[in-house]
Amino acid sequence: MRLARLPRHHRLRQGIIAVRRWLRASEAAFIVLAAAVGVLAGLSTLIQSWLAHGLQHLFYGVTINRLSALASIRHPWRLLALPLGALALIGLNRWLALRGRTPVDVVEANALHGGRIAMFDNLVIGAQTVISNGCGASVGLEAAYAQLGGGLASWLGQKVHLRRADLRTLVGAGAGAGVGAAFGAPLAGAFYAFEIVIGTYGTAAVAPVITASLVAAAIMRALGPEPWLMATTAVRMITLGDYVAYALLGLLCAGLGIAVMRLVTAAERVMQAITRSSSWRPLAGALLLMPIAWVSPQALSAGHGALHLDLALKPPIAFLLGVLALKVAASVVSLASGFRGGLFFASLFLGSLAGQAFGEVANLWGFGIDPNDAALVGMAALSVSIVGGSMTLALLMLEITHDFALMGVVLTAALVSSAITREAFGYSFSTWRLHVRGSDIRSPRDIGWLTTLTAGRMMRRDWTAVQAGTSVGVFRQTVPPGSVSKVVLVDESGHYGGIIPMAAAHAATLDPDLPIETVARLQDKVLMPAMGIRAILDALDEAGADELAVVNAEGQVVGVLSEKHARRRYLEEIEADQKRMFGEM
Incomplete structure (x- = not known):
């Protein structure tokens, strides 16, 4: 009630x-x-x-x-x-x-x-x-x-x-x-x-x-429409030679995938320079796409229809390589000029073209490789390089072919392609685009918590300061031994001048009449409030310091951050992230 x-x-x-x-x-x-x-x-x-x-x-x-x-x-x-x-x-x-x-x-x-x-x-x-x-x-x-x-x-x-x-x-x-x-x-x-x-x-x-x-x-x-299935060889014998051949295909697809991703970025920079970052850039891209599409409509859209058509018709090697080049050019121009979309299915189509061409060339040298099987393996290998996700693509091939026998060589090529791409490039297409925009994302792992661990949030505000020009003798009277471990040196306006170790300031051999800045250290090593935890730890390691001052844009001291506290907070957040991953939080 x-x-x-x-x-x-x-x-x-x-x-x-x-x-x-x-x-x-x-x-x-x-x-x-x-x-x-x-x-x-x-x-x-x-x-x-x-x-x-x-x-x-x-x-x-x-x-x-x-x-x-x-x-x-x-x-x-x-x-x-x-x-x-x-x-x-x-x-x-x-x-x-x-x-x-x-x-x-x-x-x-x-x-x-x-x-x-x-x-x-x-x-x-x-x-x-x-x-x-x-x-x-x-x-x-x-x-x-x-x-x-x-x-x-x-x-x-x-x-x-x-x-x-x-x-x-x-x-x-x-x-x-x-x-x-x-x-x-x-x-x-x-x-x-x-x-x-x-x-x-x-x-x-x-x-x-x-x-x-x-x-x-x-x-x-x-x-919706029926899900699309792809026919494969009904009877096959997968030999050790097939694994070696398809591992080579995975290697080639990794190189092609890296080239496509770098070409998109290079073309985007060229397009921005030519158009001076004008909002009319998509129109320039459209005008470049028109002759490509006129030469081959297979370069249009994602390539669903063209993929099935080429697998059914089994065109010659020259045709496959020609369409491959045109499709790469069309995808690069489309993305570089500002059209929105992904490379998932485009990479599947490109991989099928590369795989078919690889199979045809291998057969010219006497290898008994079925071009359709090579196309499927190429689809997975190139998509893994560009999109990422070895198991995603292996299972996709399984679900669209219902062919368990092919999965061994599909996984082989996919894993080779993935390993080479990670080693030589380190990004998938989505994370590479974010990297080009200034982000440090290399994977979809949750790193959002890192943005909260900034120097401004973790710094200690109860620091002890001494003004520049103070003599060592006056400093010893003002800051007795044991009260603090370090003191921040500032000028009249609060600008940073260095860190004074207490042990050095109270050394018996030091002349009491000298100015205290004589023993100041780390004058050019500071942290900014917006610095993230990774940059903080790198700065502390580079300086070889266990504590650094945090200064604002004007150079005035706003806090102090110790390495011990920064690392403890970092480890606490990593532990919390692990608990979230396993559902314990």
């Missing part, structure tokens, strides 16, 4: 608190929440697919076929869809600039912001990607599927006030569900969540992540 008399907003708040406690206490409740996320991710994937295909039908006249499977562009005026799409993006980007917003993608949100993504960011990224893919730019929709799936999960999780670790898991589940729905491959979607978005395999996260992906795939199967 007392609860019914409470105001409505109080009852709503208490209801949310009760739901939050229920979700924290019950694994089954969290799985139900993940299933709801799977429904949302499946529906959002279906809607985005319909919208992009609808634009392609409007611009290019494609119906049940895929844009990249067109034999030719019969009417050149249809390629005006590319500059029209560019103009739409320019308008959207200018509107964003006026609002001062830079959308956050799902990997960055999970790594730095604890899974918190504004719904506005999700809608903008989804719109940009659908426009880019729909007008024919050489980008895929998979990034938007993951963004909307993860974004809707973030929105739902924030509504019920999930803890940071639970919200990150739910966001990963939503992103993986979107990808799993797109391919009709729930296991690949689940491992996409673990490897690409969450960054760890947590035992507590297995059930909700797989549940979301299964539900999303079921929604897509019930309401």
